[in-house]
Amino acid sequence: MKLKCIAVDDEPLALKMLCSFIEQTAFLSLEGKFENAIDALAHTHKNEVDLIFLDIQMPDLSGMELARVLESNKSISSTRIIFTTAYNQFAVEGYKVDALDYLLKPFSYEEFLRAATKAYQFFENQQQAAVPETSKKDYIFLKVEYQLVKVMLRDILYLEGYKDYVKVHLVGKPSPLLSLTSLKNMEDILPETQFMRIHRSYIISLDHIDSITRNTVNIGKTTITVSDHYKENFLQFVNKWIG
Missing domain, CATH: 2.40.50.1020 (LytTr DNA-binding domain)
Incomplete structure (x- = not known):
């Protein structure tokens, strides 16, 4: 199983690093990269997305606002979020929108992989729970x-x-x-x-x-x-x- 991912960050260097981390992780598939949350939201309406690596502080539509939109939209409720931000004061608010994890910039690949593995295990558990016992x-x-x-x-x-x-x-x-x-x-x-x-x-x-x-x-x-x-x-x- 590969998780379909998108990366969202308005800082080009941060976005480049995030995409590089996703691409070198075997169980992740990079399906798109966006410098603003509005384009990312449009992508989720047209495409299946399992996991979003999402910056919080962005112009027009913040990452937290995007997370609330996704949470309220049942048609894309299977999409989950790992926040990436330089500001730790958003941690509590991040868990209120049921984020899987919270990466504080600057983070290493090891920290990224730990969060990504947590997401993989979450989807693996969901997948197994959805099939009959004999098929697990x-x-x-x-x-x-x-x-x-x-x-x-x-x-x-x-x-x-x-x-x-x-x-x-x-x-x-x-x-x-x-x-x-x-x-x-x-x-x-x-x-x-x-x-x-x-x-x-x-x-x-x-x-x-x-x-x-x-x-x-x-x-x-x-x-x-x-x-x-x-x-x-x-x-x-x-x-x-x-x-």
Whole structure:
């Protein structure tokens, strides 16, 4: 899946950099670039746009005003926004119009990629939620360094959370993948029929459990403790497992 994007900024150098960032990101497709919000709005009425990288302070029609127009127009309500601005006082207002993210100028490609990946995961989740359970994908994409890596669900043994990162332990791989995401985000993405959170720092694959006790799970040579907060749900699973 590629996200159809447009870039909107009245500063030529900022617009050029933004377009360059979009073009070097594999899961983004640059469909247009505009130096004013009025032309960008006209484009969204005639073309499908998934994501707009949008400056806020522009003449005639500001980025925030464009965002409000898009939000109120149900025919293009699927279009989402990542704001790009030099002024941090707009952050709260940006989230009021349901912006996916907010990039403060000047921003690096790494910061841009983090926001773009968040948008990709948003659309991926929406796409999966819209199809029948039997048709849902058997893989996910993880942000690993500066790329998205396709990971088959059947290969995931367990996930280990570390602040803003998650270690994903895989079948047949001596080293885990290190992904810039949160364990909560992974919990939302992974199907609950196949995965369960049993600890503040762990999500396990139910298919790869080798043995269990009331307080621990063994997956291969790894023993993971079930914390009190998740014990009730885990015991319900255990009763079904042994029943």
